[in-house]
Amino acid sequence: MNLAIDFAGVAMKNPVTTASGTFGSGAEYSEFVDLGELGAVTTKGVANVPWPGNPTPRICETYGGMLNAIGLQNPGIDLFIERDIPFLRKYDTRIIVNVCGRTPEEYVEVVRRLGTEDVDLLEINISCPNVEAGGLAFGQDPKLVEKITSQIKDAAKQPVIMKLSPNVTDIVQVAQAAEAGGADAVSLINTLTGMKIDISRRTFALANKTGGLSGPAVKPVAVRMVYQTAQAVKIPVLGMGGICTAEDALEFIMAGASMVAVGTANFHNPSATVDIIRGIEAFMRENQVEDIRELIGCVR
Amino acid sequence: MNLAIDFAGVAMKNPVTTASGTFGSGAEYSEFVDLGELGAVTTKGVANVPWPGNPTPRICETYGGMLNAIGLQNPGIDLFIERDIPFLRKYDTRIIVNVCGRTPEEYVEVVRRLGTEDVDLLEINISCPNVEAGGLAFGQDPKLVEKITSQIKDAAKQPVIMKLSPNVTDIVQVAQAAEAGGADAVSLINTLTGMKIDISRRTFALANKTGGLSGPAVKPVAVRMVYQTAQAVKIPVLGMGGICTAEDALEFIMAGASMVAVGTANFHNPSATVDIIRGIEAFMRENQVEDIRELIGCVR
Amino acid sequence: MADKKKCAAEVVSQKLVSEGIYSMWLSFPERQDIAATAVPGQFLSLYCKDGSRLLPRPISICEIDREEGRIRIVYRVVGRGTEEFSKLTAGDTVAVVGPLGNGFTVHEGRSILIGGGIGIPPMLELAKSIPGEVSVVLGYRDSDLFLKEEFEPYAAVYVSTEDGSVGTKGNVIDAILEQGLDADVIYACGPLPMLRGVKDYAAKKGIPAQISMEEKMACGIGACLACVCQSKERDAHSNVGNKRVCKDGPVFDAQEIEL
Amino acid sequence: MADKKKCAAEVVSQKLVSEGIYSMWLSFPERQDIAATAVPGQFLSLYCKDGSRLLPRPISICEIDREEGRIRIVYRVVGRGTEEFSKLTAGDTVAVVGPLGNGFTVHEGRSILIGGGIGIPPMLELAKSIPGEVSVVLGYRDSDLFLKEEFEPYAAVYVSTEDGSVGTKGNVIDAILEQGLDADVIYACGPLPMLRGVKDYAAKKGIPAQISMEEKMACGIGACLACVCQSKERDAHSNVGNKRVCKDGPVFDAQEIEL
């Protein structure tokens, strides 16, 4: 039985990674799961300099999901390179570094720094608000997506995954823009923008007013966008959004995702990632599927 | 204690209506709730001629919500006028007729027919696929929204609520387009496009492949869009998306909705509408709120 | 009259009757009318406690004890909802709406009652209450003949099994032909291929057949138009020939429905 | 070492100790290490059964029975999660992860333990185990002095009530001043305004104070950066002066945290 896949030219022992921001750089969850069992670990978004993030409360629970407005707190690329990469390298797993920025220059700076580091793939979070385009994120404008993708590709030494925002009218246009810009893969979905109001205090549940919705509540939107994207681009798709069980992961795989990421589910079950890998194996065994690749995109 | 409001010039005994398509024309739910207790009943979308809708399965359950692809089955405006309006008129409640169409002409035809009927408001569902613009719905293009709104306003005898699609990059732009076109109010959100895959049969859970996601899972997205819209337009907002409890309804009201609609919750609890009205009353009593209007948009 | 309500049913007893198939007796402390008015062929909507599952699970009525005000359901665990129900024990409650839909319309004369797989339980109350000469034909996969002996006091019972281990090898129609059964009316519940067979058989024989249909439901009461099946004629409600399984059915005249 | 796991705790007993406040003893049949390694000031993450609520509920450890391998928690029902927990009875299970976070670091000398409201329970195990001269100051709203007598075997107990019905009218600092209590170290858990008062008092007195912080959590183990509080110094982990309540706390040196 084969679970191994090739993703954007990188060999993975299985198609399961973590969703950026939900797993830190793996240190805390390494007490619950053997990181060496994962296809890859995707790290929390890192910027060129440390970011303090948003004021608290930064998260709140919602029905079947949660909102977060962490605000991309991160220790900056220097400390990340010094501490987090060596930690992850101890494990037999691939490293996908998620990168954030407020300007194209900030992204490119981080990507350049990582060029000389021992990491396998870069995932570019373009749901960050573009400081030059009031409010809207890079990922909400196909033209900007194409442009920033090619700027990043020019600087990158590792394959580049563009991580798409679902807060768009037409995900296909954005995915095609990333492909046109030279992306080696796309990942989706990032969080859906949402809000919760605390009616007893008559204020926003999050200090930041809005936050990103994640968890099983969003899965149908994610599966739809992964399917539409996989139908429309030739580059591989890393699917995520609400994956809690092996069945959820298989939905994304059958919809066309070559890899899947587990996010919010880690908070509900710290061993979710390995439980999902074992569940995929069990499904394949029961259904006599020899190779996971038979399942990728099998539903059209 | 006052729950009455004025919505787009129409006096309502309370701010609670039903979400189109989840309540038929009220006949079936009248066995569970006294329709006369509702601020208004919003009917299932009606077109100029009968529509057969999509093949089954038309719905499937999702985590904290559901997908539907009913495909706007409806008996056509003739039978609707003959049977459904007289039925509803027996109750002391407002009638909001939801209208669907595949071309501007189809919408206008229904709106004209309703002009001579005893109904209180029209709600225009512009999430219908625009047959002239391959795939995209009317409601996904602000320019089309402005245009169709003014065409409908020209023909309408009752106040017009434009019902917005959440499947857009910027809901504010769309809401402002509806306002510019002359809409008397906007309602949101319609369903988020989603998909579910049946991994055991390796096919789509819905015959139509995609469907509209509704239920409490979508509430944070709905509250966010209602808030953003209420901040950006002067016309009143009818909020919906996942309202199951009085607390949910109050979230929308505090975010700026003058009225709220209860949809998927009816399927889980056939008395949801009146339970919510009573819950709002209880909240106002406990918190010494004299007038519901004090709460509308109180969180900014 | 707005007097219907989702209410708490109490589990009187629950037991496993076959692999993955449970039988549960429910009482309705809040609503005496449920058992009093229920008829065979109708169903109950059962609701999950877990808030991640919102939609009702339609389950047919298997038996009605009007004296005690109880209803029996028999169901197969196929997903998370039925799994949740299977964990209930005596004294637990489960939220229900019902009875819903239209049951079988009992005709005069000799009748054949046909049940296939998990379509067998809905035929039991009918077998108990129907007058005249009754034959019951039950289609099973294999020799696990759940519920069969419960029919025996009320009718002559014939069995077909897919693997041929008991009774006629094949399907229920094969059993009818093998046994040379004859009737004035047929009542049936079971999987779609079986219903198609019943419809064809009844058409050939020129006798009426009532079949119980299944479709995914959201409201369960006729409002959402989720659960439609195509009817031969343009019906008065939909105006497009789409009958609602939950409200216009689940029992239909076989010849009026496209299968 | 990947040997931690979410596991099923068994409810040994549960009782109401005050209006809306429950006390529950848990045992951990699957994991002996939980009670064995827990220290006062740490917490457990409790998970809801209802799938619509995914995030853990952090609840402090109130007592530890290492011999029986049990932990006691005392919690107030404030929302749907704690309401769900309040319905559990002996023999039921609840999923937990823990013990989590850093507990109190016990110092030599005379100590004052301060608890306010639902911040009282976490001080009990500390009161039981701390050596030296101990004063306990408990702040209540009114005369419903839950848990007070459970502290009495271990320390001199002083009370403040907001309505003045028992002990000092006012807050815990008012009680300390009125009683003229003195100490070498303070340990405190309670609402933010109380912690601010404690911090100021300790600063003025020039004595160390350890305070237990609260913040909304998602992971509960230090990975998601939801639960941060601002630290005076740029700490090694965040590099931006954001300490994680769940991992770096919940107990912090009062003077190192911005309140």
Ligand SMILES: Cc1cc2nc3c(=O)[nH]c(=O)nc-3n(C[C@H](O)[C@H](O)[C@H](O)COP(=O)(O)OP(=O)(O)OC[C@H]3O[C@@H](n4cnc5c(N)ncnc54)[C@H](O)[C@@H]3O)c2cc1C
């Ligand atoms: C009128 C009617 C009567 C029925 N009577 C019985 C009965 O007596 N015994 C029995 O075992 N089963 C019966 N069924 C099927 C039963 O409703 C499903 O097996 C059950 O809903 C599955 O729920 P789940 O949560 O376990 O499965 P899941 O697959 O997790 O359910 C997901 C969703 O799909 C719906 N669903 C899944 N399967 C079916 C189905 N076959 N028909 C309709 N909806 C479905 C569920 O209600 C739920 O909304 C009946 C169905 C209908 C329409």
Ligand SMILES: Cc1cc2nc3c(=O)[nH]c(=O)nc-3n(C[C@H](O)[C@H](O)[C@H](O)COP(=O)(O)OP(=O)(O)OC[C@H]3O[C@@H](n4cnc5c(N)ncnc54)[C@H](O)[C@@H]3O)c2cc1C
């Ligand atoms: C370290 C720590 C220790 C705690 N110890 C105790 C204790 O011993 N006894 C006790 O009664 N309470 C304690 N709390 C508070 C307790 O976590 C909340 O009251 C509980 O999570 C509320 O859950 P709910 O579902 O009932 O409320 P809801 O408001 O429905 O919860 C919604 C979400 O908000 C979170 N939340 C709500 N209130 C709080 C809060 N005050 N702090 C953190 N998260 C919150 C919940 O965990 C959940 O994710 C502690 C909190 C922390 C951070």
Ligand SMILES: Cc1cc2nc3c(=O)[nH]c(=O)nc-3n(C[C@H](O)[C@H](O)[C@H](O)COP(=O)(O)O)c2cc1C
């Ligand atoms: C607490 C939290 C922090 C996140 N941080 C990041 C981030 O730093 N970079 C990023 O690209 N996505 C981030 N995400 C988005 C996730 O990686 C993922 O796209 C999203 O949560 C959907 O997956 P899920 O439903 O499985 O969580 C974050 C999500 C959560 C819940």
Ligand SMILES: Cc1cc2nc3c(=O)[nH]c(=O)nc-3n(C[C@H](O)[C@H](O)[C@H](O)COP(=O)(O)O)c2cc1C
């Ligand atoms: C079964 C179903 C049918 C619907 N039909 C219509 C419709 O005909 N016209 C319309 O504008 N919206 C329709 N909707 C959308 C709802 O009116 C509502 O906008 C949406 O479901 C969100 O609200 P909810 O989460 O409370 O259900 C339908 C929704 C459902 C679930």
Ligand code: FES
């Ligand atoms: S389930 Fe709604 S009409 Fe049948």
Ligand code: FES
């Ligand atoms: S809750 Fe995730 S870091 Fe504390």
